[in-house]
Amino acid sequence: MERFFTLEALKTVPYYHLCIELILIYCIYWLYFSGPQRDRRRRPELTEAEKQKLIDEWEPEPLVPIVEEPQDRIVKQLPGSKIIVDGDECLDFGSFDFLGLNKDEAVVQSGMEGIKDYGVGSCGPRGFFGTFDAHINLEVELANFLGVDEAILYSYGFSTIASAIPAYAKKGDILFIDEQSNFAIQQGAKASRSTIRWYRHNDMDHLKELLDSQAAIEAKNPKKKAKVTRKILIAEGIYQNTGSIAQLKTMVEFKYKYQVRIFLDESNSFGVLGESGKGLTEHLNVDVLDIDLISAETERAIPSIGEHSNAFDLTGDEISPIKHLLLTHPNNNENLNAIRSLVQSAQAQGIALVSGEKLDQDRTCNNISIRLTVSAAFSEEELSSCVDVLSSLIKQLTVSKSSI
Amino acid sequence: MSSKIEEEFEQPPLWVLVVMYTNYMALYIFGYIADFCRRWNIGKTKKMAQDHKRNKGFSPLHDEFASFFTRNMYMRMRDRFNSPIQSVPGDTFELMDRKSDDQNWTFYFTGKAKKSLNFGSYNYLGFAENTGKCAETAEKTTEEMSCTFSSPRSELGTSKKHLELEEIWSAFLGVEATITFGMGFATNSLNIPAIAGPSCLILSDELNHASLVLGIRLSGAKTIVYKHNDMQDLENKIRNAIINGQDRTFRPYKKIIIVVEGIYSMEGSVVNLPKVIELKKKYNAYLYLDEAHSIGALGSCGRGVVEHFDCDVNDVDIMMGTFTKSFGAAGGYISGKKNIINYLRKTSHAHKYACSMSPGVCEQIIQASGAVASGQGKRRLVELRENALHFRQRLKKMGFIVFGNDFSPVVPLLLYVPSKIALFGRLMEEAGIAVVVVGFPATPIESSRVRFCLSASHSRAQIDQCLKEIDRIGNILQLKHSSQRKLTSNKS
Numbered sequence: 001m002e003r004f005f006t007l008e009a010l011k012t013v014p015y016y017h018l019c020i021e022l023i024l025i026y027c028i029y030w031l032y033f034s035g036p037q038r039d040r041r042r043r044p045e046l047t048e049a050e051k052q053k054l055i056d057e058w059e060p061e062p063l064v065p066i067v068e069e070p071q072d073r074i075v076k077q078l079p080g081s082k083i084i085v086d087g088d089e090c091l092d093f094g095s096f097d098f099l100g101l102n103k104d105e106a107v108v109q110s111g112m113e114g115i116k117d118y119g120v121g122s123c124g125p126r127g128f129f130g131t132f133d134a135h136i137n138l139e140v141e142l143a144n145f146l147g148v149d150e151a152i153l154y155s156y157g158f159s160t161i162a163s164a165i166p167a168y169a170k171k172g173d174i175l176f177i178d179e180q181s182n183f184a185i186q187q188g189a190k191a192s193r194s195t196i197r198w199y200r201h202n203d204m205d206h207l208k209e210l211l212d213s214q215a216a217i218e219a220k221n222p223k224k225k226a227k228v229t230r231k232i233l234i235a236e237g238i239y240q241n242t243g244s245i246a247q248l249k250t251m252v253e254f255k256y257k258y259q260v261r262i263f264l265d266e267s268n269s270f271g272v273l274g275e276s277g278k279g280l281t282e283h284l285n286v287d288v289l290d291i292d293l294i295s296a297e298t299e300r301a302i303p304s305i306g307e308h309s310n311a312f313d314l315t316g317d318e319i320s321p322i323k324h325l326l327l328t329h330p331n332n333n334e335n336l337n338a339i340r341s342l343v344q345s346a347q348a349q350g351i352a353l354v355s356g357e358k359l360d361q362d363r364t365c366n367n368i369s370i371r372l373t374v375s376a377a378f379s380e381e382e383l384s385s386c387v388d389v390l391s392s393l394i395k396q397l398t399v400s401k402s403s404i
Numbered sequence: 405m406s407s408k409i410e411e412e413f414e415q416p417p418l419w420v421l422v423v424m425y426t427n428y429m430a431l432y433i434f435g436y437i438a439d440f441c442r443r444w445n446i447g448k449t450k451k452m453a454q455d456h457k458r459n460k461g462f463s464p465l466h467d468e469f470a471s472f473f474t475r476n477m478y479m480r481m482r483d484r485f486n487s488p489i490q491s492v493p494g495d496t497f498e499l500m501d502r503k504s505d506d507q508n509w510t511f512y513f514t515g516k517a518k519k520s521l522n523f524g525s526y527n528y529l530g531f532a533e534n535t536g537k538c539a540e541t542a543e544k545t546t547e548e549m550s551c552t553f554s555s556p557r558s559e560l561g562t563s564k565k566h567l568e569l570e571e572i573w574s575a576f577l578g579v580e581a582t583i584t585f586g587m588g589f590a591t592n593s594l595n596i597p598a599i600a601g602p603s604c605l606i607l608s609d610e611l612n613h614a615s616l617v618l619g620i621r622l623s624g625a626k627t628i629v630y631k632h633n634d635m636q637d638l639e640n641k642i643r644n645a646i647i648n649g650q651d652r653t654f655r656p657y658k659k660i661i662i663v664v665e666g667i668y669s670m671e672g673s674v675v676n677l678p679k680v681i682e683l684k685k686k687y688n689a690y691l692y693l694d695e696a697h698s699i700g701a702l703g704s705c706g707r708g709v710v711e712h713f714d715c716d717v718n719d720v721d722i723m724m725g726t727f728t729k730s731f732g733a734a735g736g737y738i739s740g741k742k743n744i745i746n747y748l749r750k751t752s753h754a755h756k757y758a759c760s761m762s763p764g765v766c767e768q769i770i771q772a773s774g775a776v777a778s779g780q781g782k783r784r785l786v787e788l789r790e791n792a793l794h795f796r797q798r799l800k801k802m803g804f805i806v807f808g809n810d811f812s813p814v815v816p817l818l819l820y821v822p823s824k825i826a827l828f829g830r831l832m833e834e835a836g837i838a839v840v841v842v843g844f845p846a847t848p849i850e851s852s853r854v855r856f857c858l859s860a861s862h863s864r865a866q867i868d869q870c871l872k873e874i875d876r877i878g879n880i881l882q883l884k885h886s887s888q889r890k891l892t893s894n895k896s
């Protein structure tokens with residue numbers, strides 16, 4: 001053994017062998033040091049004067065582009081299902097007040113009592129004396145109502161799911177998300193830096209395909225799978241962007257087959273679906289304990305209307321309180337203006353609608369639609385008047401079929 | 405009085421650091437022993453949090469170190485956080501008494517409550533009140549306009565109240581326009597992505613609040629972090645960024661935005677605004693100023709750090725802030741040039757997708773900012789200033805290491821050793837004083853601290869009572885590490 005570590009050893013190896021090794025060592029040296037050097041040749045050291053010149057020459061873009069002033073509609077709430085929008089008295093088919101609780105006497109009273117007891121602000125985050133007994137009581141009540149272990153309150157609807165996702169999902173995890181998910185889910189997924197696999201809207205076959213391909217990847221590398229990669233399936237109870245209902249039963253089946261967790265955003269279905277308003281799980285008879293996380297924004301209610309026309313597809317499941325009149329023609333400026341003017345004329349006729357316009361950063365910005373939300377406060381007549389107004393307006397509407 | 409930008413960050417003596425690391429080591433070792441016992445069901449050690457039985461075989465929800473830390477360190481002092489109260493968080497509040505029979509894994513309430521002095525809430529100007537003009541008008545507005553509009557601002561969530569608030573606020577700050585949102589955190593995290601995007605550069609202070617960090621991350625811009633309030637470091641980094649351009653492509657950045665806070669709430673330090681503005685002008689960068697803690701707390705009329713340094717508001721491109729702290733309300737605002745605000749009305753995520761501010765909250769802000777502008781409000785400002793200065797100087801005299809700026813209403817006192825965090829909090833609570841103690845991960849691992857938030861509603865007697873207790877407990881826990889005390893006492 002010792003011989004290998006002494007100079008003796010060198011003498012015994014053949015001469016050509018040493019030559020080849022020296023050449024190899026040189027190659028390694030060359031590869032290692034030449035790379036950055038070539039780079040340096042491209043970005044040579046600048047002199048101070050050159051640096052100063054670069055700095056002087058640098059011109060930023062304006063912070064924001066010049067835009068015209070957008071006009072938000074000014075709303076005043078009236079008792080019942082009416083609101084005044086920019087001076088027109090309208091039926092409210094635009095806000096998310098599904099149960100019509102906004103103007104409920106008891107709700108408003110308890111809001112006022114809250115101020116009497118605690119003042120307006122909490123003056124601190126939950127961790128530092130911003131937790132009140134009222135918070136705790138509500139959390140316990142919610143958890144009992146839903147039949148889950150625990151509930152947590154957030155102070156801002158949008159932030160709820162958007163911060164719940166990155167709380168669990170981290171870099172390297174895999175999220176399976178419906179393509180038509182709302183913007184809060186998209187932002188939460190982005191904040192988590194996880195890998196995102198989008199499946200086609202409510203398409204369980206596509207979801208299965210994606211889960212299968214993930215399973216195949218994991219089968220190749222079983223160690224990694226068990227240790228680190230969390231897989232989470234994110235869906236909405238009722239999709240805000242389309243009004244359809246998630247196929248929760250199939251998802252729960254997939255959950256155990258592929259070991260994915262399910263996060264369900266029930267913002268539009270909590271208080272709306274199910275016998276007692278517990279949401280989609282109750283509606284579809286799914287055990288809540290099979291869902292890993294449920295989040296919800298506000299409270300809403302049931303009835304439904306329908307209207308078909310050649311220019312629009314009506315989307316939204318029968319039972320869902322959100323309907324979208326989805327333009328079947330491409331999203332261009334002309335059509336956008338057509339939609340806007342439709343919303344305007346409906347308002348003049350006493351129906352307040354919302355055009356489902358999205359921000360450019362939203363994945364779903366390509367479908368433009370008119371969103372109708374139905375509230376429990378509506379009477380039969382009010383609903384049918386809405387249908388009448390809409391159908392006459394849609395008949396007048398001309399949509400351009402060309403895409404820009 | 406010291407100059408406005410003077411800031412203190414005294415280093416502790418070496419032996420304190422040695423004790424601190426030994427303490428961490430002990431916690432770590434005992435953590436492992438406890439985990440071992442849990443694993444083999446030895447003793448009464450509480451089981452770790454467990455996934456639902458049905459989820460057997462799923463990959464764990466939390467990574468190993470984070471849950472080791474939660475189980476073995478956080479759990480030991482969990483009673484110090486999220487303590488519920490059952491009254492207005494004014495100068496005093498009713499702290500609910502809770503107990504745990506299973507080493508802080510679950511709590512139950514005894515039904516009793518203890519009246520405590522409140523040195524933990526960000527109630528700088530004392531507007532956390534349930535009586536008086538603010539609360540009454542807020543109540544009336546709620547009655548008239550209900551609790552919410554259930555709709556985003558850009559759809560059917562805008563009312564006259566919202567517009568009134570925005571107008572009043574623009575006048576208060578002396579800017580062209582304002583846009584308001586229902587939550588301060590979301591104001592940052594949902595608006596920075598509307599302003600910055602890839603191929604922009606954001607220079608961010610290392611101690612910036614989580615909401616700013618999240619917003620910057622969501623924007624996709626290149627981020628460079630500079631040392632806390634270190635203007636030399638900031639300048640070097642801007643220079644290098646302009647010279648080198650973007651990573652990989654070397655193209656020049658489209659725009660450079662400097663993101664700073666007015667008062668850093670963990671450090672009690674105040675941003676060196678004149679210098680930041682100077683740099684911003686020199687290098688053509690834009691400035692985003694988060695005044696969450698400084699608005700209402702600094703400046704002779706409560707207009708924040710800009711007024712404090714006598715700077716020009718027009719030099720700050722984006723004035724952001726929250727109503728949660730000084731104004732006893734909720735929500736946040738962004739103020740600035742008209743075009744910037746118009747652009748945000750078009751592109752802000754929060755304006756488009758999140759429900760609008762509650763009308764009662766709008767009213768509270770309108771009333772509170774009106775009060776600040778009046779004589780009564782000026783008195784609150786002066787009281788806050790005097791309380792904060794008195795408190796800070798007494799602590800220094802006693803020999804504690806205190807961080808930050810003399811003008812800050814937040815006063816952090818350094819504890820260093822992790823096991824003193826919980827003990828300090830508990831002893832203070834026994835003495836009837838509620839304080840906020842923080843350790844890793846909210847602060848760097850070697851600077852655990854207790855943080856006092858002064859308020860205009862504290863009376864001198866209350867402050868002196870608090871100081872007396874701190875002095876007593878500081879002696880018990882041996883916290884008086886400052887070397888300055890020895891210097892001054894030698895001199896005198």
Ligand SMILES: Cc1ncc(COP(=O)(O)O)c(C=O)c1O
Nearest residue numbers: 587588589613615696726728735
């Ligand atoms: C600097 C800073 N920005 C934003 C926020 C968030 O404000 P809010 O509590 O209103 O969500 C805070 C809160 O602590 C803060 O310190």
